[in-house]
Amino acid sequence: MTAVAKTGSEQGSAIIQARGVVKLYTIGDQELRALDGVSLEIEAGDFVAIMGASGSGKSTMMNLIGGLDTPTSGSLLIDGRDISKLDADELADLRNRAIGFVFQQFNLLPRTPAFRQVMLPLLYAHPRPEDMEAEARRRLDQVGLGNRMEHLPRQLSGGQQQRVAIARALVNNPKILLADEPTGALDSRTSEEIMRLFSELNAQGITVVIVTHEPDIAAWARRRITFRDGQIISDERQSSRVREAAQ
Amino acid sequence: MTILDSILVALTALRSNLLRSILTTLGIVIGVASVIILVAVGNGAAGEVNKQISALGTNMLVVFPDAMRVMGRSSAAGTALPLSESDLVALRDKIPGVIGVSGQIDESAPVVRGNLNWTTAVSGVHPDYTMVRDWPVAEGREINAQDVQMAARVALIGPTVAKQLFPGENPVGAEIRIKNVPFQIVGLLSVKGQSAMGRDQDDVMLIPITTARNRVVGKSDVQVDQVGRIYLKLDEQTDMKTAQEDIETLLRQRRKSGPNSEDTFSVRNLAEFMRARTEVLSTMSYLLGATSAISLIVGGIGIMNIMLVSVTERTREIGLRMAVGGRKRDIMRQFLVEAVTLCLFGGLIGVALGIGIASLIAYFASWPVDVSVSVIGLAMGAAAITGIVFGFFPARRAAGLNPIDALRSE
Known part of the structure; x- marks a missing residue:
C-alpha cells in the first residue's frame, strides 16, 4: 500500500529542497540538535504531511520551510532561493510572496472584520496590489465565507475562523501552504471540512505541507514524512486508496 | 504598510482599550493644556504690560518723599520730609x-x-x-x-x-x-x-x-x-x-x-518698575514652562509604559504580522504611529482643555489671553515629539521580536 517516495517524481521540479540541514539551539550551556542533517525534496503541487512526536524536529523543519528561521548549516532552497543567504527583510518578503501560513490557534486579529484579516498580507506586499479589498473578498468567497465578510472573529465558529485564516494564507497567491496542526483546535467533523478544503486547494495546484501528530489528518496527504530526533525516519507515498479511505 | 494603514491599526488598538488610552494620555493632556495656558496668558499679559508701560508715560521719572528711616526702620508715614x-x-x-x-x-x-x-x-x-x-x-x-x-x-x-x-x-x-x-x-x-x-x-x-x-x-x-x-x-x-x-x-x-x-526720598522709573514686574511674570512663565515640560515627560513615560504593555499583550499579533511578511521596520513604524496617535489624541484634549481654562481665566480674572494657531501647533508638535521619543523603545522591542517565539507566546 505504501511506497518510498522518489525524488523528481511526475509532479515536476522541487519547490523545497533541503541538503544536510542542521539546526542547533543553545539553551544555557546545553546544545540541542533540533535537526541533524536533514535532506529532503518536496515537489511543487505535492500534498505532504510532516509527522513526529514533540521534540522530533518537525516544528523546527516547518519554521525553516516557512522562512521564519535559517539553518545553522546545510542549504535550504525555498522556491529556488537559499534562505540561509537571505537577510531579515528578504526573508519577510519571501514569506509574504511564497508562503501561506495556517496556525493551530488561527491567529486572527481581535476586533477586525474577516475581509480585513484576509487583506493583511497584501498590506505588507511589495509592490502592493491594486484592489486589495476585492482580492480579500474573493478569497473569502473561495473558502466558502462569502456571507461572513464583515464578521469579527468572536462572531465566527472555530471552523469558520480557520477558513478566514486559510483565505488569509491564500490571498498572496503563495506557492506553498504551510499548516501547523491546522485542526488541533477543531472537532473531528470541522477538521474533516478543513482537510477537504486543503485537498481542494491542493488539487488546484498549490503545494500543501501540513505538520501534525494525528495519523487521521496525515492520511489526507499524498506523502508522509516522519521525524524523530532531528532526522527523517520514514518517508512514504500513500496510495490513493488510503487517502480515499481517510476521506 | 502605509502610514495610513498604520494609523487605522493604531486607532483600532486604541479604541479597543479606550479607558486605558484616555488614562494613559492624562499626562500629555495636562502638559499640552499648560503649554496652551502658559503661552495664552503669557502673551496676553505681555501685551497688557506693554500697554500699561506706555500708559504710565514715556521718559518719565517720579520723585517720592520717603518716610525717614531710624536705625534702618521706616518711621510712621507722617514723618516723611x-x-x-x-x-x-x-x-x-x-x-x-x-x-x-x-x-x-x-x-x-x-x-x-x-x-x-x-x-x-x-x-x-x-x-x-x-x-x-x-x-x-x-x-x-x-x-x-x-x-x-x-x-x-x-x-x-x-x-x-x-x-x-x-x-x-x-x-x-x-x-x-x-x-x-x-x-x-x-x-x-x-x-x-x-x-x-x-x-x-x-x-x-x-x-x-x-x-x-x-x-x-x-x-x-x-x-x-x-x-x-x-x-x-x-x-x-x-x-x-x-x-x-x-x-x-x-x-x-x-x-x-x-x-x-x-x-529721604526716592527716584523711580515706573517703566523700569513695570519691566521688573514683567520679569517676574516671565519667571512665572518659566515655572509654568517647566511644569508643562515635566508633565510631558511624565506623560511620555506613561505612554512608554502602556506601549510596552501593548507590545507584550500583542506579541502573537506581532508574530503573525512578521509571518505574513511584515518587516522589522513595518512593526517598528506601527508602534511608533500608535504612540504618536495616542499623544496627539491627548494633545487634542489638552488643547481643548487649555483653551477652555484660558478662556475662564480671561472671563473671571479679566486678564487678557491670546490663543494663537502657532501655540496650538507648538503644543501638538510637543505632543507628537513626546510620542516619538517615548514610543521608540517599545517599538524597537516589538520590531526586535523573533517571529517564532512571538507566534508561540501566550
Missing part, C-alpha cells in the same frame, strides 16, 4: 533734559453734582501734568499756569467720574462741588484704562495744585508749598539713568544729607 515747590523748581531748572515737571497731591473726596455724588481721587497738579503723563484732554482745555497761580476752582474730569455724574451728557463747562467747594469743569480727560495694579485710572479729578492745598486737602495735612510727589518728563535724548543720578545728587545737596546717610 515733604517735597516742596522749591524742590520742584530746582529740578526743573538744574536737571538737563527736563521738559516738564508737575507735583501731585492726592485726596479722596466726594464730588457732587445736583443729587448725584461720587467719591473719587482728587489730585492737585501743575499745568505740565497732562503732558508729563501723556494724558491729553479729550475735550475742553488743560489746567494752565494762570489757574495754578490764581488757585482757580477749575477741574479736569476723568471719564469714569464723568460717566457717573454726567451720564450721557457733556460735562465740560458744568459745575460740580468737591468737598462742598464749587468747581467748574474745563476739560474731560482721555481714557487711560486700568493701571498695572488693576486700579481704574480714569476714576479721577484733576485740579490746580494750589487750589488743592487751599481748598481740598485738610490744612493740617499739608504745608503751604508742599507738592506731594514730583513727576518729571525728560526729552528723548536724555539717558534716564543719568537723569536719575543727577536728581538724586541735587536732592541730597538740597537736603544736606551726607553721602552715606539714607535718602
